[in-house]
Amino acid sequence: MFERLPVPFGLVRYGVAPDHARIKSVSQVFDRVAESDRFQFFGNVTVGQAVSVSRLSAHYSATIIAVGASEGRRLGIEGENLDGVVQASDFVGWYNGHPDRCDLPIALKNCRHVVIVGQGNVACDVARILSVPPQRLASTDIASIALQQLSESAIRDIRMIGRRGPAQLKITPAEMRELCSIEELKVSTNFAEIELNKGSRIELDDPRNESARNVVRLLQRIREVDEATNYKKTLHVDFLQSPVVAQGNGRVETLQLQKNILQGAPFDQRALPTGDTRTVPCDLLVLATGYRALAPPGVPFNMATGFVPNEMGNVLAEDGRPIKGLYVVGWIKRGPVGTIGTTRADSIETVDRMLADFSNGYRFGLNTSAFVHELRQVAITVDWERWRRIDVHERTIGELRGKPREKLTSIVDMLSI
Ligand code: NAP
Numbered sequence: 001m002f003e004r005l006p007v008p009f010g011l012v013r014y015g016v017a018p019d020h021a022r023i024k025s026v027s028q029v030f031d032r033v034a035e036s037d038r039f040q041f042f043g044n045v046t047v048g049q050a051v052s053v054s055r056l057s058a059h060y061s062a063t064i065i066a067v068g069a070s071e072g073r074r075l076g077i078e079g080e081n082l083d084g085v086v087q088a089s090d091f092v093g094w095y096n097g098h099p100d101r102c103d104l105p106i107a108l109k110n111c112r113h114v115v116i117v118g119q120g121n122v123a124c125d126v127a128r129i130l131s132v133p134p135q136r137l138a139s140t141d142i143a144s145i146a147l148q149q150l151s152e153s154a155i156r157d158i159r160m161i162g163r164r165g166p167a168q169l170k171i172t173p174a175e176m177r178e179l180c181s182i183e184e185l186k187v188s189t190n191f192a193e194i195e196l197n198k199g200s201r202i203e204l205d206d207p208r209n210e211s212a213r214n215v216v217r218l219l220q221r222i223r224e225v226d227e228a229t230n231y232k233k234t235l236h237v238d239f240l241q242s243p244v245v246a247q248g249n250g251r252v253e254t255l256q257l258q259k260n261i262l263q264g265a266p267f268d269q270r271a272l273p274t275g276d277t278r279t280v281p282c283d284l285l286v287l288a289t290g291y292r293a294l295a296p297p298g299v300p301f302n303m304a305t306g307f308v309p310n311e312m313g314n315v316l317a318e319d320g321r322p323i324k325g326l327y328v329v330g331w332i333k334r335g336p337v338g339t340i341g342t343t344r345a346d347s348i349e350t351v352d353r354m355l356a357d358f359s360n361g362y363r364f365g366l367n368t369s370a371f372v373h374e375l376r377q378v379a380i381t382v383d384w385e386r387w388r389r390i391d392v393h394e395r396t397i398g399e400l401r402g403k404p405r406e407k408l409t410s411i412v413d414m415l416s417i
Pocket of ligand 1: 075117118119120121122123125162163164168170175242243288289290291336337338339
């Protein structure tokens, strides 16, 4: 297993929210795999730089690309480059202590109003991390810098806006329920002001759309919020709104929103602007509008779809023919949708395809030791034992601070262990 960072676990370590410890525990499955003497880990090796995919293919019977989709999707609105406007992909990396993102200039001390664009599970994660009392995150593996900023924050108001309506919300029921059950958080929504159009009612009545129905039921209950409680923060879940322009003097201060209506066939409804606009205060703007993959060097990539063309995980060449021994899994295989569970099923498909290809005649027992020796000449590689030392170090520091671990955020520090 080749990994750009000195440490393993990618999304589980740097994408899954720190308060979702149960999901993070999936890494224990990999720990068991790593115990096999047929497994080798090469951390701190960038494929495409230290070693090419074609070199890997020359030395291994099969190469599986599992690099995911790490970049945020830009909106293309005016003011997107102002300070205080961040991609959720960066923000999530920041609170999770990702070495590339831990220095993100996030200052929450004077930040009262946050707007999150998008209503998917990433937007939901960001809203929850900003909403829960910070002391509740102190016992997670959240990055210390993020915990400090959250503790000092002046956040009172979080607005999570969706360009379409409640029937098209992409947050799943369990995640929505978790967000709505934060006691210190008042959740309000413009749901009551919205008339579900015919298309949305058809969508909600569809037997396959159980998840959307459950979320809408939750939203309907939000209206019964207890006005007497002294809430610390308010979360507005606003539908049929799109950002138009972020304004401010070097740093974002306000966001202009436009009202939308839906048009199109059920399950294919698009947001159309009505021309109605309003401006809301905004000290931090988080764009949680989905992810995009970077083309892996030396692997065919379809810029239009944003993933590697493949047939059940077997990578296809430009002429549409399967490339022997080259496979993909996860978001780089099918685009940035779906949970870890979806990816698990999807990986099984790829591995089944790979095993079927093996039974149709493949080279086995390739000797990789010369290649490994060559690799160690060009890169400081981190093997599993060394990762274990980093792991123990992080856990030890974490224990002193009442956390499961304190992640090292500097690659130099990781390599010094
Ligand atoms: P997502 O589910 O695709 O949600 C993206 C959101 O951004 C949607 O509300 C989308 O609205 C909106 N959007 C996209 N482009 C926009 C634009 N130009 N203007 C305004 N809004 C725009 O993506 P995600 O939240 O990044 O999540 C990615 C995947 O990871 C999902 O499958 C998610 O379930 C999964 N995930 C799961 C968990 C979990 O299980 N706890 C946690 C995090 C992520 P439209 O619907 O109108 O396109």
